[in-house]
Amino acid sequence: MKYSISVLGEDERFSCNADQHLLQGMQAYRIGMPMLRLIPVGCRGGGCGVCRVRIVSGDYEASKMSRKHVTEQEQAEGIALACRVYPSSDLEIELAPRVQVEKNSE
């Protein structure tokens, strides 16, 4: 099942499978287009915090992530690390960074 992911303030959206985390969906190949860099990409293991986002609307599953970057309360309020978010509906998200790196990975 593919879902459509949009990032607040960005025109481009991307699609993401239910078994992919958001960064995998974002980095998928698009014919004749540069790879999307809407969300910064870091360790991809829920550890470094650079892909911290807030899910504005939609349903998702989140796997375990560092409590240093997302507290239990924040997680309940929709904060998550994008590398740990698996969509189960279309999602609207916004960046919520606390650790800054440029969106230039790979």
Place this chain on the structure above:
Amino acid sequence: MRKGVMRPGHVQIRVLDLEEALVHYRDRLGLIEVGRDDHNRAYLKAWTEIDRFSVVLRQAEEPGMDFMGFKVTGPDVLQQRKQELIDYGCVVETIPAGELDGCGERVRFDSPTGHFFELYAEKEQTGKWGISERNPEAWPEALKGMRATRFDHCLLYGEDIDGTSALLQQVLGFQLSEQVLDRDNGDLRVAAFLACSMKAHDVALVRHPENGKFHHASFYLETWSDVLRAADLISMHDIPLDIGPTRHGLTHGQTIYFFDPSGNRNEVFTGGDYTYPDHPVVTWDAEQLGKAIFYHHRQLNENFLGVVT
């Protein structure tokens, strides 16, 4: 001047899921799982190491490094260094033998960059894994994954790297082997590579605004071909790649970086420079940092610089 500190002996790494981490460190890196304890910790070693373990994985809510331990030449040296650490002003804690399975008394101390280090003199010696002590064959056939040969060093991030360097040099006898200086900032030291042996480094420090951060734990491989083979395994198992295979300018090691399932960075590498006590410090200029870090790409990589646990 050396002060009886022999080598990096262990690192305790926090992981989000112990079983997931074990698959990574055991089946991908190729470390040998040697046991568990009742604190939810798993113990592993690389096959050429003679001591019982070198990597301890602890399940926790935040990934990162708990501490890095160095083995000293004997119990007398341990007590002398302990007293000197206290005199130097460190907060020193003595951890009784057996708190880590098979390890003797440990002397833990803090550092200006917020990292915890340990010294210990004794650990159960189980010998190299899979080969006999007498007439040893070249390598054991049952190795998995990248076949890491030893835990080699850690790179740690924090603010006052001059403070931690001074502590390691003055109290523990480390030698500054390489450094990066920023000429535009009055030769501010932005990276320090320190050796207690004749390796290029046994621990490295990079200046960073947040203290106590863990950049990577590194493991040694035998050949460049093994580094390329590690790269193949990283792809086969869809392990998040950081960068490589490439060569460093600093220390000139041939390397690849990737992440464990909790986002802790690992390196496997081979080759590189060596350090004798009469070697002058090798200096790189910060303006050449791209080449200093990645000798082939010669470009700074924000992720390599900024992504830490």
